[in-house]
Amino acid sequence: MEGLRKIQPYIPGEQVDYQRVIKLNTNEHAYLPSPKIKETLATFDLAKLQRYSSVDNQALCRVIAQNEGLEDEWITTANGSDDILALAFQSFFQTKAPIIFPDITYGFYPVWCELYQIPYQLLPLDDQFQWDFTKIPQAIGGLVLTNPNAPTGKTVSKQAIIDLLERFPEQVIIVDEAYQAFNEESVAPLVSKYPNLYVTRTLSKDHALAGLRVGYGIGSPRLTQVIKAVKNSYNPYAVDALAEAVAITALEDRAYYQKVNQQILHTRSWFSEQLTQLGFNTLESHTNFVLTTHPSHKANILYQQLKEHAIYVRYFDTPRLKDYLRISIGTQQEMEQVTTLLRKLTQKEI
Ligand SMILES: *Cc1c(COP(=O)(O)O)cnc(C)c1O
Numbered sequence: 001m002e003g004l005r006k007i008q009p010y011i012p013g014e015q016v017d018y019q020r021v022i023k024l025n026t027n028e029h030a031y032l033p034s035p036k037i038k039e040t041l042a043t044f045d046l047a048k049l050q051r052y053s054s055v056d057n058q059a060l061c062r063v064i065a066q067n068e069g070l071e072d073e074w075i076t077t078a079n080g081s082d083d084i085l086a087l088a089f090q091s092f093f094q095t096k097a098p099i100i101f102p103d104i105t106y107g108f109y110p111v112w113c114e115l116y117q118i119p120y121q122l123l124p125l126d127d128q129f130q131w132d133f134t135k136i137p138q139a140i141g142g143l144v145l146t147n148p149n150a151p152t153g154k155t156v157s158k159q160a161i162i163d164l165l166e167r168f169p170e171q172v173i174i175v176d177e178a179y180q181a182f183n184e185e186s187v188a189p190l191v192s193k194y195p196n197l198y199v200t201r202t203l204s205k206d207h208a209l210a211g212l213r214v215g216y217g218i219g220s221p222r223l224t225q226v227i228k229a230v231k232n233s234y235n236p237y238a239v240d241a242l243a244e245a246v247a248i249t250a251l252e253d254r255a256y257y258q259k260v261n262q263q264i265l266h267t268r269s270w271f272s273e274q275l276t277q278l279g280f281n282t283l284e285s286h287t288n289f290v291l292t293t294h295p296s297h298k299a300n301i302l303y304q305q306l307k308e309h310a311i312y313v314r315y316f317d318t319p320r321l322k323d324y325l326r327i328s329i330g331t332q333q334e335m336e337q338v339t340t341l342l343r344k345l346t347q348k349e350i
Contacts, residue, residue: 010111013314022337024328025312027150027179027289029208030267031260031331033246034253040245053241055232060244063251064216068188073221076228077247079238081178081202081215084227086112088198088217091227092172093118095141104129104320105146106176129154129283133164140168146176148183151316151326153285161187165194172223174198179287181206181261182268188218195220198227205288206261207250214239214247264288264329271327271335278339278346289328297346299325305345311338 013026061075068074078084089112093099098121101109113120119141126132129152136143143164148155165173175187177199188199198219204210217227231238239247250257268285275282275292282292293299303315303325314326329335 007115008111010108014312016312021310021312022330022334023312024289024330024334024338025314025326026210027205027287027328028210029205029260029288030264030329030334031208033208033212034250034256036249036253036256037246040249041242044242044245048241048245051241053237053239053244055236056228057239057244060214060239060247060251061216063248064218067251067254068218070192070218074191074218074224076217076219076224076231077239077244078215078217078231079235080204080213081176081200082108083213083238084200084215084217085109085174085176086115087227087231088172088174088200089113089118090116091230092174092198092223093142095119095171097139097141099142099144100136100140101144102131102149104149104152105144106150106178109144125152131156131160133160136164140171142171143168143173144176145173146178147187148179148286150178150287151289151314151321151324152291153283153287153289155183155185155286158185158187158190161197162190162194165190165197169196172196172198174200176200178202178205181257182264182288183286191218191220195222198223203247203250207257208260209246209250212243212246214243263332267332267335268329270332271329271339274335274339275342278342280342289326291324291326293323293325294346299323302342302345306338306341309341311341 016023057077058072060077061072064075065072078087098119100121100123103122103124110120123135145156173196177186180186180201191197191199198217200215200217202215203212272282272290280292280294282290299322300315303313306313
């Protein structure tokens, strides 16, 4: 047949029956979402499903805007942050010069560049998986920065981002903050000073709502108008009425998320310490996962062995990551089980 598109899609982590395995391969949250969501679902008015959902999700935008200390016209909602990022790529990168992102980052970025025919250039991170911003060429179409980065868990300082925003005032810089609540600092407050900054967030990771599919973008009204126009050119009702109601409940229950996210950070430092004792080298993480490597046990073999014991972690078969495992932080009990097994595997008692 003629006219069929050829494209290499993004390959997500496996979705397996989570009740039968310890699932630590896609950075979903270890704990359930806010218990208040049960009440939201129980009292949800069916008439809201009879009608189309609101085009701009005003109620949800208001809650997000209030959390950020901004007005509603700085916020755009979408069907997960994959959706908001895809929209941002289409909206802000109609450029001839290549957009820049590192060679090790979220695997979806090159896929969107191919899909939307955006020229791009990968900037290799150094041996410590750090950016060297001085290597960014002067003629660029824009920049994408995951902060904290995935799958390394590393952060870039606020000052470094400010320097970039000032160096490239005519280019949009997207900062993907998918793991924001596990990190100390957000650059979202900078949007009112830097009209070229666009920040994306998701409820998937730090709000334990990967199945809900709600993400949002924060940026100047000028950027927001463009991204909304693109969104309304293909899927105006991207966030359904039920998802909007659930997302509002979650975002309003800050006390609950502070508690469970604190628990994750606690387990993360406990688990990182255990890994060190087992001889692993683990990158300092600012997310709900760790990237780790063992000097004498091959990552792909450990990955297989863990899988045989129903523990799923992420292995990237790429030149620079093939020695590493990315392990999401589960509950304390799950991480104790993982530690016990890794102890056996690295001491070859199995
Ligand atoms: C998980 C993830 C996303 C996608 O989040 P969704 O809202 O579930 O689509 C985007 N960026 C990064 C860096 C992620 O890790």
